[in-house]
Amino acid sequence: MSEVLKVPSMAECMAEGRQPEILFWVGSAGSYDDRAKKITRAFVKILNKANVDFAVLGTEESCTGDVAKRAGNEFLFQMQAVTNIEILNAYDIKRIVTACPHSYNTLKNEYPQLGGHYQVQHHTQFIDELIQSGRLKLERENTFKGKRITFHDPCYLGRANDVYEAPRALLQTLGVELVEMKRHKKTALCCGAGGAQMFKEPEKGDKDINVLRTEDALETNPDIIATGCPYCNTMMTDGVKVKEKDADISVLDVAELIANAQNL
Amino acid sequence: MEYLPNILFAVILAAGIGYFAKNVKKLIRNIKLGRDVDLSDNKSERFKSMAMIALGQSKMVRRPVAGILHIIVYLGFIIINIEVLEIIIDGLFGTHRIFSGIGATYGFLIGAFEVLALLVFVSVIVFWIRRNIIKLKRFWKAEMTSWPKNDGNFILYFEMVLMTLFLVMNAADVHFQAMNSGNVISQFIAPWFGGFSEGTLHFIERGAWWFHIVGILVFLNYLYFSKHLHILLAFPNTYYGKLAPKGQFNNLESVTNEVKMMMDPNIDPFAAPAEGTEPAMPEKFGASDVQDLSWVQLLNAYTCTECGRCTSECPANLTGKKLSPRKIMMDTRDRLEEVGKNIDANNGEFKADGKQLLGDYISTEELWACTTCNACVEACPVSIDPLSIILEMRRYLVMEQSAAPTELNNMMTNIENNGAPWPYSQMDRLNWKDE
Numbered sequence: 108m109s110e111v112l113k114v115p116s117m118a119e120c121m122a123e124g125r126q127p128e129i130l131f132w133v134g135s136a137g138s139y140d141d142r143a144k145k146i147t148r149a150f151v152k153i154l155n156k157a158n159v160d161f162a163v164l165g166t167e168e169s170c171t172g173d174v175a176k177r178a179g180n181e182f183l184f185q186m187q188a189v190t191n192i193e194i195l196n197a198y199d200i201k202r203i204v205t206a207c208p209h210s211y212n213t214l215k216n217e218y219p220q221l222g223g224h225y226q227v228q229h230h231t232q233f234i235d236e237l238i239q240s241g242r243l244k245l246e247r248e249n250t251f252k253g254k255r256i257t258f259h260d261p262c263y264l265g266r267a268n269d270v271y272e273a274p275r276a277l278l279q280t281l282g283v284e285l286v287e288m289k290r291h292k293k294t295a296l297c298c299g300a301g302g303a304q305m306f307k308e309p310e311k312g313d314k315d316i317n318v319l320r321t322e323d324a325l326e327t328n329p330d331i332i333a334t335g336c337p338y339c340n341t342m343m344t345d346g347v348k349v350k351e352k353d354a355d356i357s358v359l360d361v362a363e364l365i366a367n368a369q370n371l
Numbered sequence: 372m373e374y375l376p377n378i379l380f381a382v383i384l385a386a387g388i389g390y391f392a393k394n395v396k397k398l399i400r401n402i403k404l405g406r407d408v409d410l411s412d413n414k415s416e417r418f419k420s421m422a423m424i425a426l427g428q429s430k431m432v433r434r435p436v437a438g439i440l441h442i443i444v445y446l447g448f449i450i451i452n453i454e455v456l457e458i459i460i461d462g463l464f465g466t467h468r469i470f471s472g473i474g475a476t477y478g479f480l481i482g483a484f485e486v487l488a489l490l491v492f493v494s495v496i497v498f499w500i501r502r503n504i505i506k507l508k509r510f511w512k513a514e515m516t517s518w519p520k521n522d523g524n525f526i527l528y529f530e531m532v533l534m535t536l537f538l539v540m541n542a543a544d545v546h547f548q549a550m551n552s553g554n555v556i557s558q559f560i561a562p563w564f565g566g567f568s569e570g571t572l573h574f575i576e577r578g579a580w581w582f583h584i585v586g587i588l589v590f591l592n593y594l595y596f597s598k599h600l601h602i603l604l605a606f607p608n609t610y611y612g613k614l615a616p617k618g619q620f621n622n623l624e625s626v627t628n629e630v631k632m633m634m635d636p637n638i639d640p641f642a643a644p645a646e647g648t649e650p651a652m653p654e655k656f657g658a659s660d661v662q663d664l665s666w667v668q669l670l671n672a673y674t675c676t677e678c679g680r681c682t683s684e685c686p687a688n689l690t691g692k693k694l695s696p697r698k699i700m701m702d703t704r705d706r707l708e709e710v711g712k713n714i715d716a717n718n719g720e721f722k723a724d725g726k727q728l729l730g731d732y733i734s735t736e737e738l739w740a741c742t743t744c745n746a747c748v749e750a751c752p753v754s755i756d757p758l759s760i761i762l763e764m765r766r767y768l769v770m771e772q773s774a775a776p777t778e779l780n781n782m783m784t785n786i787e788n789n790g791a792p793w794p795y796s797q798m799d800r801l802n803w804k805d806e
Contacts, residue, residue, distance in 0.1 A: 114801070116801070138800045140793070163801070166800050166801060168800055170792060172786070172792050174786075174792055175786055177743045178781055179657065179764075179769035181623045181770060182630065183428070185622065186634075187790070189631075212618040212619070216615065217620035218614055220622050221627065262618075262742070263618050266617055266748075266749050267616060267619075267745055268617075268618050269616070292753055293749055294746070294750075295684055297744035301742040301744050302741050302742040303779055304683075306779060307713065307776050307778040309690075310739060311691075311692065311736075312740075314685070314691060315691060316690050319686070320686075323578030324718060
């Protein structure tokens with residue numbers, strides 16, 4: 108890609124003797140998964156546009172352990188947690204923003220008991236804050252204005268942590284026509300990836316969960332399915348392909364919508 | 372001879388309450404078989420959720436039809452039971468409608484009871500129709516056969532009969548009808564007995580009175596053997612329900628200790644334990660049987676009334692997988708009952724019976740189908756957490772038996788080796804920046 112992203116690492120910040128405003132926790136999917144990397148880049152573009160003083164851990168970041176914990180491997184989870192906390196505390200991190208609801212949940216809820224106390228935000232909450240405080244200005248006129256968009260609530264953002272409004276507020280800012288699925292917010296259906304399902308074949312059944320969830324979304328007759336989680340994104344993208352709708356409907360992260368709308 | 376009915380009544384009452392008390396003791400003992408957790412925190416917040424969820428039925432009305440009907444039955448049940456107080460006093464002292472002396476208020480009260488009794492009767496009929504004629508899916512899932520299915524209907528029959536007896540008792544009560552105060556519903560039933568002599572009417576009234584109170588005592592004792600225990604346990608269960616965000620799973624302290632030892636460079640791995648300190652037997656990680664679960668999880672199991680709202684929202688169940696959160700709760704209770712009976716039969720000691728919750732009740736296929744999405748937890752109207760049991764059993768499978776599905780083992784090996792669930796080098800973590 109052509110444009111250059113400004114992505115300082117904590118190590119660089121430390122060498123320069125400065126403490127950034129936030130740490131952007133990229134997460135494993137955001138670092139390695141080809142689809143999720145686009146979300147990561149979109150969020151960084153927004154951060155750059157708003158001149159946010161942020162940094163990443165880069166090669167010092169490691170899996171939060173969420174997926175290991177939910178698979179039942181508490182040892183591996185705590186090993187990961189303790190290692191990460193050591194690094195985060197060494198850099199004296201106070202605020203973390205992440206684009207992955209699984210990292211968000213783990214960092215916010217499961218690290219404190221192991222000695223990691225941080226103020227943690229989902230990227231949609233942080234972007235919303237940037238807009239509210241006037242640090243990020245969005246053009247009301249944009250490519251998505253008037254488009255029918257339905258938002259799929261990630262379980263670990265919604266039910267798990269009661270964050271329902273921030274992503275919706277952002278979509279409203281773009282002037283889109285937000286349509287809700289029958290099952291949304293508290294009763295939203297899982298995409299099928301949580302609890303380590305992302306990494307294994309599903310048990311025997313009569314349908315895949317992501318297909319069922321995609322059918323929920325298709326009922327709203329959307330132009331775009333928006334979500335706020337790299338795993339949900341993969342599952343819904345696959346679901347749309349199974350339903351042979353990938354030519355008409357795209358699955359995008361809220362950060363991508365914001366970044367694309369501003370031609371970032 | 373004159374006091375025979377009073378004595379008979381006292382004996383039946385004592386037997387009914389006594390047997391119930393005995394079973395409540397057993398219930399508490401069984402719940403205490405679970406591991407200890409300290410939930411003495413946040414008292415005011417806990418009272419608040421109990422008031423909202425159990426007393427205020429806030430989660431019931433998320434499904435409006437079932438919710439409103441349930442509120443009618445719940446209110447009817449509580450309010451009509453004020454009448455039981457009068458019945459008990461009358462029964463013990465041979466009086467007749469002891470409270471009728473209070474005048475117009477009495478008429479008002481009984482009138483309210485009669486209206487509620489009718490409403491309860493109608494609601495229960497609708498419930499029965501939903502179960503047996505409309506056949507709502509969640510009442511016909513795989514786990515809802517034999518006893519669970521009959522149990523659901525028995526409770527409805529009980530309530531129909533008790534409400535009928537209450538109204539017939541009032542309708543056949545010549546004096547009460549003559550008072551013409553409070554007989555709002557029963558005055559329309561009284562004409563059915565129009566041609567009967569006063570003696571026959573008295574016989575019907577007495578009969579209905581006795582069957583009503585004996586019925587209530589039988590129902591009370593039926594609770595322990597039924598899903599209907601929720602009418603009592605919903606209160607403690609919502610009080611002890613999870614207050615943390617739903618996504619927050621507990622961190623095992625036993626693991627924390629081991630991890631800290633492993634990470635601490637100052638610990639001598641070859642050190643002998645200090646004099647006099649017996650190295651504690653490491654706790655079993657996770658749960659393979661009910662004794663490995665916490666007492667709250669066991670209380671959850673006894674509280675479950677098998678409504679199936681959890682299962683009807685479970686993504687795995689909705690897509691035809693074996694997992695049903697309701698079955699997780701039912702299995703836990705069944706196994707706990709089995710363990711309890713084993714203890715009763717062996718003078719208070721549990722004798723290994725070659726069975727356990729894992730495998731004999733809950734299969735690994737069910738456990739691995741869970742997406743940990745919390746839909747079941749959110750759906751439960753009485754704060755039951757089936758997910759916590761699933762997680763505890765996965766922990767046993769992975770940490771005690773190394774029995775995770777192969778793909779998950781690969782994923783975990785990747786995390787151990789390179790800090791990501793995929794086999795990519797940690798040094799490539801920032802490559803996205805320049806792609």
